[in-house]
Amino acid sequence: MIYAKVGYTGASANGVNTDFYMGGTSFGFGYKQIISSGVYGFAEYNYVNYGSLSRSLSGNLVTPTKLSVPATLTSTVSATSTNLLIGLGYRF
Template sequence: MKAKMLVASFCAIGMSGAFSQSKFEGFYGQIGVGYENVNPSTSSSGITFSGIGTVPASTSISSQGSFVGVATLGYIAPITKDFLLGIGVDYEPLNSQSGNFAYNVAGTSVNGNWKKQNSYNIFLSPATPIGADALLYAKVGYSSAQIQSTERAFSYTTNLSGYMLGLGYKQIIRGGLYGFGEINYASYSNVTRSYAGSFQGFSASGSNTLGANSVNAVIGIGYRF
């Protein structure tokens, strides 16, 4: 009888440890700062004049690195004792620094600048505990951003969407307070903008295509509620 009681007690302790609550389980909020590099790409169809033909055009655009701030809200749930799954939303409240672009046609160049703004991610986050106070996690999800382009007195915004991937590490500091560091990559699909008008009595039309990708490295603090 004593042997059976000891075995039962040992199993109960083992089961309790196996299903104990992670220190990162539940709702959390975090803020981070770091560096982000945005690498846009652009191309042009040229300008087509009705009854005449198409005048080829060339484009160039610079990449831009700048300070980035990220605010995140999310929730982490246990799947097994060694596997957690989170869901969350990132938002970047600050615009990037401006980059430059140029549009060249028939020996005439139009110069302007661009900046990335209103960027956010919606992601799933598989994770695994490392010891009692740390967490290694990945991120995969949907990403959205706007590129605002300005040339002379004209300004227009292109909405980009795509996917994001990330990898990060969290470490408990005290209670629910933790520090974290992560690297994120986003790739946005190309968007084509068409335009039409008239020049010297001829109807003219064309299109420009814009895409982008970005990489950021962020460190910060968070709190698990």
């Protein structure tokens, strides 16, 4: 049996002075084959694109001579994920 699936998944991470959550749509397809009574084998591939997220952090940098300089750090994170599952199962 060949099948496809669509879902939603999320991931969270901790950064410097910030925590963030990214979510995205998951797409997958697979194949399931009955081997004998109740035993089956399967293979499945899944892909997620979480998109991108931008964050800014503002503060003061202090130089070795104790001079305080205002600064802003801006970064953008983008993420994707793939996985491949191969296994055996038993149906009761």
